[in-house]
Amino acid sequence: MATWTSTEDGVENAALCAHFLEALPVNGAAVSVFVGAVPEAVVxxxxxxxxxxxxxxxxxxxxPRWEAARTRLPVLEPRVQEVEHPLWPVFHMALMDTTVKALYVFPLTLGALNVGIVELYSTTTGALDxxxxxxxxxxxxxxxxNLLDHLLQVQEAATDETSLTSQASAESPLSRREIHQATGMVLVQMxxxxxxxxxxxxAHAFSHGKTVRAIAxxxxxxxxxxxxxxEGL
Structure with missing residues (x-):
């Protein structure tokens, strides 16, 4: 598990971005998270x-970050300054004042759950093989x-222990069985x-403001x- 530290701008995990630079022919990386009720933030x-x-x-x-988030597909632009981009013309114009020659954007998804986005850039043109x-x-x-695990840990740490106890006592044995059954179904599906x-x-319960029992x-x-x-998660 990667190490997380708090900063004035929120929570960051430098190693998370560094892994992309170490493994891929890119010059820079950024990761953002936007899971349901979580305010969007640069990780x-x-x-x-x-x-x-x-x-x-x-x-x-x-x-391209919005395009990747909307389509849930990678957006790969090996010559980003050399071609027109009708979906994002203003951002394309802004790129002309930078050294960025290629952009590779990947959505962070788990099943149908949208977790965030990773944006990679290169100062040389060329496609990823x-x-x-x-x-x-x-x-x-x-x-x-990694992001989901961290967000859920933060949520649980901030949740009042008394509320958790009350919720647990209110749940029936049937609801627990449903959670186990649902876990098995998700295991097979994913x-x-x-x-x-x-x-x-x-994570789905967290992002939609529901209980795990309801989702199960x-x-x-x-x-x-x-x-x-x-669709529709």
């Missing part, structure tokens, strides 16, 4: 330019799990471990499915 940025690229897109409301794309997807998946399946249930009931009743193809 880490390797340098001022990486942070500025993220900030520009947030301020403008356009750019198949091996590098595969590495980026693996790192993005690891980052998504091909993950029981621990990660329960983490997904907790939806899964068991097949109103909710955890898979990349599922």
């Amino acid at each position: 880490c940025a390797t340098d001022r330019l990486a942070a500025r690229l993220d900030e520009l897109q947030f301020d403008l409301g356009e750019g 198949r091996t590098d794309r595969a590495k980026a997807l693996v790192l993005a998946n690891e980052a998504a799990w 091909n993950v471990t029981p621990t990660d399946a329960l983490l997904l249930l907790r 009931g939806d899964v068991v009743a097949r109103r909710l499915q955890f898979s990349p193809e599922a």
Whole structure:
């Protein structure tokens, strides 16, 4: 598990961004999180330019980060300054004043849950080859799990212990069985471990302001499915 530290700007994990630089032919990286009720925040940025690229897109409301978040697909621009971008023309113009020549943006998703985004840039043109794309997807998946685990730990630490006790006593044995049953169903749907399946249930409940029991009931009743193809999570 990576180490998290608090700063004046929130929570950051420098190692999370550093992993992308170590494994891929890029010059900078930034990771942002936006899970449901969690206010969007930059988790880490390797340098001022990486942070500025993220900030520009947030301020403008356009750019590849928004495209990747909307489509839930990578946005790979190996020659970002050389072609027109009708979906984000203002951000494209802003890029012309930077040394950025290529952008590679990957959504951080777990099943149908949107966790955040990772933005990578290079000061030279060129596409990521198949091996590098595969590495980026693996790192993005690891980052998504890392972010979810941290956010849930923060939430639990901030939750009043008395409220937790009251909630636990109010839950019936049936609801516990539903949670176990739902965990097994998510395990199969996502091909993950029981621990990660329960983490997904907790994360979905957290991001939608519901209890784990309520989410488990939806899964068991097949109103909710955890898979990349599922809609509406």
